Amino acid sequence: MIKINNLTKKFANQISLDNVSLELNKGENIIIMGQNGAGKTTLIRSILGQYLPTKGEILIANKDPFKDRVNTLNLIGFVPQLPPPIRLTVEELILYAKVSSNVNIDDIFRLCKKMDLDLQSHLKKVFFKLSGGMKQKLLISIAIAKNPDIFIFDEPTANLDPKGREMFYSLLEEYNEKKLMIFVSHRIDEVSHIVNRKIQMDLGKVISDEKI
Template identity: 70%
Template sequence: MIKIKNLTKTFGTQNSLDNISLELNKEDRVIIMGQNGAGKTTLIRSILGQYIPTSGDIEVSGFNPFKNRVDTISKIGFVPQLPPPIKLTVEELINFAVKSSNIDKDEIVELCSKMDLDIKSHFRKIFFKLSGGMKQKLLIAIAIAKRPEIFIFDEPTANLDPKGRESFYEIIKEYSKNRLTIFISHRIEEVSNMVNRKIELDLGKVVLDEKI
């Protein structure tokens, strides 16, 4: 579903990604690990089409993510580590997601409820004024309700309390079937019973890629 061949991304004189080749397939449940500066964020932004490769190629479900950004994003449900400072109200954000990605609004509300968040009571609030945990739960609910081919979660439980983390992983177990799921995380103990592949980056290179 994601094919990466000889991908290099250079900023100035520094290689953030150094000749990476990977194939990530349907039903892979992958954890990507590495220290800060290892290249994890650059890799994800390249997959999302936010960065143009210095050299090499990426395909996401047959699309070039930079040249075919809209088609690529339609295939991916992405939750960033740091929620963006969206100035829409919660209801406006949900309505935008519903219209742009053909999402069921009731499903977003239900998924939030499963994570112990009554999102309807916050509809009139500005998104960026919500607590970190509320933002994360809403973005997770939107990404899952999109029912994409590929999930990418960048430290998805960083702002969640223990109960929220548990609920998140229960939901993902249900929704990740027949999909490619990628976790960017330092918490391998949390996802060890969910993932079947571990990839480790260091200084822009793949130093470990193993089935687990």
Template identity: 45%
Template sequence: MIKFNQVSKSFRRARILDGIELQVGLGERVALIGSNGAGKTTLIRCLLGEYTHDGEVLIQGRNPRLERTQVLGLIGFVPQLPPPLKMPVGQLINFSAALCNTEPQRMLDIAIRLGLEVDSILARPFNKLSGGMKQKLLIAIALGRDAKVLVMDEPAANLDPQARKIFFELLAERAENATMLISSHRINEVSALVNRVVELDMGKVVLDESIAEDVSLTGMLTGRVVSRNPEPALAKALALWNFRTLDDAGTEWVGEIPGPDRLRFLGMVSRYVAVVSHVSLTEINP
């Protein structure tokens, strides 16, 4: 479905993406994690055909840079930063629905479900809405179409707690028939939705972990972490998870992790990729 083949991107002399090699299959739901500046947004922009780059990007065999209209017809996209559109909300919804040949009411229904009082803002320019209102509307536009690929860059950043809850319910409803690439700092919020986590750091993939979907919400995992040398910061982080060390040097750790927290744990460990030589999670038989 999605393929990145040795994708690199630089701005002036700064290397933002460095030889990204990544494939995402149909039905996979990928959490794209990493600190600010790791390359997440640039990778998404390359996927959407917005940037020139070295290497190859394909969506269903199509080049998003050369066949942008056809590729964008396959994608529902929620950007990190809302575009500065002056178009009235009602006109924006009608325009967006026409582009993907869907009914505007589908987008309106999702916006209402997210808590947006649509009737009161239809005549207002999009750029005059609050940050949360813009985000709800952009989510409604992305999910109100029959897109097989959903790409979301920090989609819940400006949502209130209730709207975030509904948003993830909406994604769960699409989990069986769409490929999802979700960039988020809140890994614990998407952990129940995704079946794979990809960590970027300094433009490289430093973690690519498929998650066993047969781990139940009440299941437990045994975790084992080995570091190349003692690292006080890693030791402190593992201690917060109630891990215990197995050697005097403090380089091998074991502990138990609730199944739903597996991605949050992997996200924490990935921050110490420079010193960690091994990490494994094994389901505990009931």
């Protein structure tokens, strides 16, 4: 599903990714681990087409995420660690998701309800003024409602309480069949019942890659 060949990314003289090669396939639930500065975020942003490689290439379903960004992003549901400061109202954000990604609005409401978020009472509020947990629940619901081939979750439960974390992983069990799921997380204990592959990074390199 995702093929990464000899990927190197430099920022000035700093090497953030150092000749990384990986193949990530449907049916794999992968956790990517490593200390701060290991290259995890740069790798994810490269997959999302936000960073142009210094060397090497990325292919997502044989598409280039830099040259064919719209079509590759349609294959991905992404939840960032820090919700962006979106200045749309909740209602506007939902409508944007519908128009840009063909997301079913009813599915967003249904998933938010399962995440214990009453979306109806917050529709007129500006997204960035919501609490951290509410933002994360809404972004998770939008990403899952998209029903993509690839899920990428960057510390998705960072702003969730224990009950919210439990509900999040419960939802994933409904959608993980024949998907590629990528978790960037320090909490392998949380995802040990889901993941079947662990990739460890350090100083821009993949230092271990094992099935678990």
